[in-house]
Amino acid sequence: MTLSYPNPSLSEMAEGSERLGSTVDEASQEQARTPSPSMSTPIRRILLTVIILSGLMFSCLDTSIVSTALFTISVDFDNYQDAPWTILGYLLTYMSFAVGLSKLSDIYGRRNLLAVSWVLFSGFSIWCALAGNMNQLIAARALQGIGGSGLYSLAQVCLIEQGPNRPEVVGALVGITLSISYILGPLLGGAISNWTWRGVFWINVPFGTVALIGIYTLWPEERRKKYDAWTAISKIDFIGNMLLVVASILLVFSIQEGGSFVWSWSSPVIIWSLVVSGVCWVLLALWESYLFYGKCQVIQPIFPLRLAMGRVYLSGLIVTLLTGFVYISLVIKIPERLQVIYGDNALQAGIHLLPLLGPCAFGSFLGGVLSKKQNLTSQTLMAGCALQALGIGLVYGLAQPESRLHLLLGFTAIYGLGVGLCFSACTIIAAIEARFADFAAAQGAVAQARVFGGALGLAACTIVFNENLRRALGSSSPSSSGGGLTDEQQLGQIQHGPVVLAPQASGVADSVIRRVHLAAFKEEMLVMTVFAVVAVVVSLVTYKSKPALVAQTIAHHKESASRASDTELETTSSVRSLIR
Numbered sequence: 151m152t153l154s155y156p157n158p159s160l161s162e163m164a165e166g167s168e169r170l171g172s173t174v175d176e177a178s179q180e181q182a183r184t185p186s187p188s189m190s191t192p193i194r195r196i197l198l199t200v201i202i203l204s205g206l207m208f209s210c211l212d213t214s215i216v217s218t219a220l221f222t223i224s225v226d227f228d229n230y231q232d233a234p235w236t237i238l239g240y241l242l243t244y245m246s247f248a249v250g251l252s253k254l255s256d257i258y259g260r261r262n263l264l265a266v267s268w269v270l271f272s273g274f275s276i277w278c279a280l281a282g283n284m285n286q287l288i289a290a291r292a293l294q295g296i297g298g299s300g301l302y303s304l305a306q307v308c309l310i311e312q313g314p315n316r317p318e319v320v321g322a323l324v325g326i327t328l329s330i331s332y333i334l335g336p337l338l339g340g341a342i343s344n345w346t347w348r349g350v351f352w353i354n355v356p357f358g359t360v361a362l363i364g365i366y367t368l369w370p371e372e373r374r375k376k377y378d379a380w381t382a383i384s385k386i387d388f389i390g391n392m393l394l395v396v397a398s399i400l401l402v403f404s405i406q407e408g409g410s411f412v413w414s415w416s417s418p419v420i421i422w423s424l425v426v427s428g429v430c431w432v433l434l435a436l437w438e439s440y441l442f443y444g445k446c447q448v449i450q451p452i453f454p455l456r457l458a459m460g461r462v463y464l465s466g467l468i469v470t471l472l473t474g475f476v477y478i479s480l481v482i483k484i485p486e487r488l489q490v491i492y493g494d495n496a497l498q499a500g501i502h503l504l505p506l507l508g509p510c511a512f513g514s515f516l517g518g519v520l521s522k523k524q525n526l527t528s529q530t531l532m533a534g535c536a537l538q539a540l541g542i543g544l545v546y547g548l549a550q551p552e553s554r555l556h557l558l559l560g561f562t563a564i565y566g567l568g569v570g571l572c573f574s575a576c577t578i579i580a581a582i583e584a585r586f587a588d589f590a591a592a593q594g595a596v597a598q599a600r601v602f603g604g605a606l607g608l609a610a611c612t613i614v615f616n617e618n619l620r621r622a623l624g625s626s627s628p629s630s631s632g633g634g635l636t637d638e639q640q641l642g643q644i645q646h647g648p649v650v651l652a653p654q655a656s657g658v659a660d661s662v663i664r665r666v667h668l669a670a671f672k673e674e675m676l677v678m679t680v681f682a683v684v685a686v687v688v689s690l691v692t693y694k695s696k697p698a699l700v701a702q703t704i705a706h707h708k709e710s711a712s713r714a715s716d717t718e719l720e721t722t723s724s725v726r727s728l729i730r
Contacts, residue, residue: 199312206324206328208358209297209298229284248299251303267299274291275352306596310589312370338350401606404420438452454591457595460584466575467580473538478608480562491667502559505559513570515574517578521575521578531579537567538565542565546678580592622666
């Protein structure tokens with residue numbers, strides 16, 4: 151039994167000169183009928199770009215589209231306590247598999263892994279739509295997140311290899327797509343759930359079907375190298391994947407569950423989750439070091455240690471995590487504040503996110519333009535982090551009930567511009583600082599760090615909110631507050647998931663909810679300001695006096711992809727140059 155293995159490593163090409171001769175002979179025979187990415191027509195390239203970006207958009211869309219439908223889902227299943235896990239279950243797998251799936255694309259090919267991701271995402275969307283209870287929905291969402299993780303992480307790899315040749319355009323497309331998805335998520339969720347909440351999952355299926363057809367009809371032909379099944383499977387870093395997934399999931403799980411008062415911080419469940427997570431992180435570092443130093447040359451490490459040893463790349467990765475911590479949390483908390491304090495409905499709250507998301511898209515484009523002729527990614531990253539700290543700091547200073555809405559939105563615009571610059575700069579840094587052999591892992595790690603930071607940020611917000619709720623309940627009673635939280639079940643709902651505290655729940659006093667939200671929002675903004683300031687400090691470490699040219703490096707990655715990944719090796723000299 152043999153498997154198609156489209157991405158042989160460069161070291162395998164050097165195993166023997168006799169293999170070179172046969173490889174080149176095969177290449178010369180099929181060169182005429184095997185198009186390379188560089189030979190793709192402009193229309194094909196545009197359509198492929200749209201398909202890749204649609205995967206990015208739908209995977210991000212499903213992180214927020216359920217939020218506005220959550221109350222309806224909770225009522226339908228009569229289960230409020232577990233409702234937040236329909237979001238968290240998706241986020242946990244969405245963040246945990248990004249690096250692993252990106253690395254698998256080195257072994258089985260970009261096209262194949264992108265197609266598998268669409269199948270998983272669309273297939274489990276059907277299960278979500280057909281779920282008969284909350285547990286089924288949570289399980290389906292977790293499995294759907296695996297497909298979403300592949301669509302998200304592979305998009306950044308495939309765009310550089312198959313998309314536009316201009317780095318600034320790639321950065322702009324990613325930023326605009328992310329912004330659109332964060333805008334459409336709450337709006338579509340609210341609109342569709344008025345008809346049926348199951349519709350928020352059904353809409354993924356037709357788009358996934360079209361995307362699959364497009365992938366297999368438009369993607370440039372892949373030259374397949376034959377390997378037996380065991381050889382291909384033996385290259386997968388199963389241990390590294392398992393350790394990364396367990397470490398990530400248990401860390402977020404323990405923070406979220408402890409902060410939601412589902413389990414006390416001193417309970418064995420939380421303590422052991424944190425301990426096992428910490429042990430897995432340590433074991434992951436030791437295992438990847440073992441692979442890196444040549445103790446096992448067959449397995450391809452999920453995260454090559456040389457990436458972590460690169461000062462610029464590692465700093466950019468940390469900035470990405472810190473940016474995700476603040477950005478994803480803010481995209482959730484701002485609409486929540488607008489609805490609770492300013493009385494916005496879901497549609498109005500989504501529209502009021504435009505001042506944040508519009509500059510974010512513009513910043514993504516601007517970040518690429520600034521490095522078009524000269525590599526200014528480090529300076530761009532520093533400026534972006536500074537704008538983030540300024541914007542979120544101003545939002546923190548304005549976190550008062552009498553604050554004017556237009557000032558709040560203006561400050562979020564400053565923050566959004568900084569986020570866009572950081573998104574673009576970190577993506578470019580990952581592209582130019584990583585070797586071609588590590589390119590997919592480098593981009594996958596950036597994608598995972600962004601979502602991982604966001605998951606940690608949301609968990610931190612849950613802790614802050616519930617601590618303020620507990621203080622508010624300790625200082626007031628139903629009699630003193632004029633009709634407070636008289637229903638223990640409703641109190642549990644609020645503690646376990648603030649998102650479903652909806653003022654729609656009867657028996658919950660508006661005054662208590664508003665007071666808790668005002669106090670919690672200010673503390674949340676303070677935490678985010680601290681993280682933004684730390685990002686500024688870390689961004690300073692990315693400075694290089696003579697960095698590589700961006701356009702030149704991206705062009706080299708495209709050329710390397712066409713030679714060693716999905717298309718023919720053209721001549722003997724090209725093979726030898728790769729080996730050297």
